[in-house]
Amino acid sequence: MLTDNVTDRIREFVVSLLPSYELELYDIQFRREGHGWVLRIIIDSHSGVTLDDCSRVSREVSVFLDVEDLIEHAYNLEVSSPGAERELRSSDECSRFIGERVRVKLFEELEGERVVIGELVEAASGEIVVITEQGKKISMPWEKIKKARLTLS
Numbered sequence: 001m002l003t004d005n006v007t008d009r010i011r012e013f014v015v016s017l018l019p020s021y022e023l024e025l026y027d028i029q030f031r032r033e034g035h036g037w038v039l040r041i042i043i044d045s046h047s048g049v050t051l052d053d054c055s056r057v058s059r060e061v062s063v064f065l066d067v068e069d070l071i072e073h074a075y076n077l078e079v080s081s082p083g084a085e086r087e088l089r090s091s092d093e094c095s096r097f098i099g100e101r102v103r104v105k106l107f108e109e110l111e112g113e114r115v116v117i118g119e120l121v122e123a124a125s126g127e128i129v130v131i132t133e134q135g136k137k138i139s140m141p142w143e144k145i146k147k148a149r150l151t152l153s
Helices: 003-021 051-068 091-097
Strands: 024-033 036-044 076-080 101-110 113-124 127-132 137-141 145-150
Touching (some): 003 051, 091 127, 101 137
Antiparallel strands (some): 024 036, 127 137
C-alpha cells in the first residue's frame, strides 16, 4: 500500500478513537528515518496529555494495525504530545494559548522585528497580537508568519 493511503486509514481510525478519551489528533506522520520507518501519532488535549493517554492510544493503534495489517514492513510506533514548545499552525489555534509566551518568526521585518518573542494577547481569524518583552504591541497577519510556537525561554 502507498504511504499516503496507510496514513489516511490510520488517521480515520485515530480521529474516531480519540474523542472517547477527550483527546484530539494534532498530527500523524509515517516516514522513513535514519533507523527505519516511523509511524508518529501526536495527540493533544485542552487539559494536557499524560503518559497514560499516550500508552492507551498506542495500545489501541497497535491492535488496529495488527488486525488491519496495513503496514507490510517493520516500523516503530510513537505516540506523543506536541510538547511544551509546540508549533502553532493557525491564528485560530493560537486563540487557545492567549496569555502564553510565544516566539514568532516572520517572513519579512514588521515594525522593525523579524523575530517576535512575548506574550500572546490576541488571536483572531487571520491575525495574532503579541506584546514583546520590551512592551511593544505587534499585530501580525498570519500570512506574514513563517513559524510560530510556544516557548519556555
